Amino acid sequence: MAEALAVLIRLLVVSTIVERVLEIASQIWDYVLQADGKPKADPGRKRVILQTAGFVLGTALSLAMGVRVFGMLGIEGVPFLLDLVFTGILVGGGTEPVHSLIKFLEENKDRVKRELNEARAAPETVMPELETIGISYRGGLYPDRPGHGLRTGNPDLIVFHHSATHLETSFDRIVQIERERDLDPTYHCVVTADGRHHNYCRWDSIGWHAKGVNARSLGICLVGNFHTDPADPSSNANGRFGPPQPTEAQLDTAARVIALWMLLYNIPDTQVVPHRAVGNTSCPGDRFPAQELLDRARKYREMWARSEVAQKELAELRGKEGVYV
Ligand SMILES: [Zn+2]
Known part of the structure; x- marks a missing residue:
């Protein structure tokens, strides 16, 4: 039905052009005859000539614009020339026949709309149904120890950071650094x-x-260290901490974790912020692709909302220890 509407719109364009041209031709005809002082043209003769002109013009325009009524409606077996001639006849009659077709569709609007929606929704829902979350959780590094105390309520904010270390630093090394700074445990995910x-x-x-x-x-x-301000001695301005931007795989996984948290705790995307938005710091750095991270997280959240597999994973995670207070 979507194709039928598209066909009608193209037909309407061609038939409108034909109609207007014929109107002008008819007026010029009358004017020229009047100017010559001749009596008004025989209406019968004029109609035949204008209709023929309409057919010829309609056929030519249909040919030029690639408009073929049967072909476009998906009706097979009609030879090219015959299809062209029929199209010429249809649009040569002006907009009225096309308008009748549109009126028919209007009267069946609800059905048309439903079918259009089904046609539109179909390709979108097929793929994401297989989309998985792919983030595991078993209580983190200390499943038996609740960090620096249990929360009094579930979280309503997500803060993203860089480690300000070399891009290739291992997780074990990050933990060691946090222990040396007496902050362990710090992040919920690295x-x-x-x-x-x-x-x-x-x-x-x-x-x-x-x-x-x-x-x-x-x-x-x-x-990684994604800050490149040369005025900041701890920055990565000279590249000593490796590339100044996260890897593709890193950004993608981070977006997945954030999307998962948004779903688990019902956190809106306006509450996903860089560390510098809530503290006196440059973290996660001037080269950090914050917008890209947020866009991806939103994309995953939307895909998982439509994915049966993801919904199942989510239900399992919701039931785990160490998720909610
Ligand atoms: Zn930070």
Whole structure:
């Protein structure tokens, strides 16, 4: 039915042109005859000539614009020339025959709309049904220890960070650094350059990753140093910490983790922020693709909402220990 409407619109364009040209031709005809002082043209003769002109013009335009009524409606077996002639006759009559067809469709609008929606929805729903979340969770690095205490409520904020270390730093090394700084555990998830996610602080408990908002937030860290301000001595301006942007795999996994948290805790995308938005820091750096991360997270969230497989995974995660308080 969608194709039928598209066909009608093209037919309407051609027939409108024919109609207008014939109107002008008819007026010029009368004018020329009047100017010559001759009596008004014989109406019968004029009609035959204008109809023939309409047919010829309609056929020529249909040929030029590739409009073929049977072919476009998917009716097979009609020879090319015959299809062209029929199309010429249809549009040569002006807009009225096409309008009758549109009126018919209008009267069956609800059915048309339904069929259009089905046609549109079909290709979108097929693929994402197989879309999986692919993020595991078993209570993080200390499943038996609730970080820096249990939360009093579930988180309503997601903060993303960089580690400010070399891009190739391992998860074990990150944990060691946090222990040396007496902050362990900090992030709820760390994503290494190879695109693997490492759950760290238990999701139902407080990690020390963003002073001031720790009690209400989840922290995710992408390993690497994505700050390139030469005025900042700890930045990656000279590339000593490796590439100044996360790897493709890293960004993708981080987006998945964020999308999962948004779904688990019903966190809106306006509540997914870089560390610098809530603290006096440049973290996660001036080269960090924050918008790209958010766009991807939103995309996953929408895909999983339509995916049966993902919904099943989500239900399983919701039932796990260490997710909700
Ligand atoms: Zn940070």
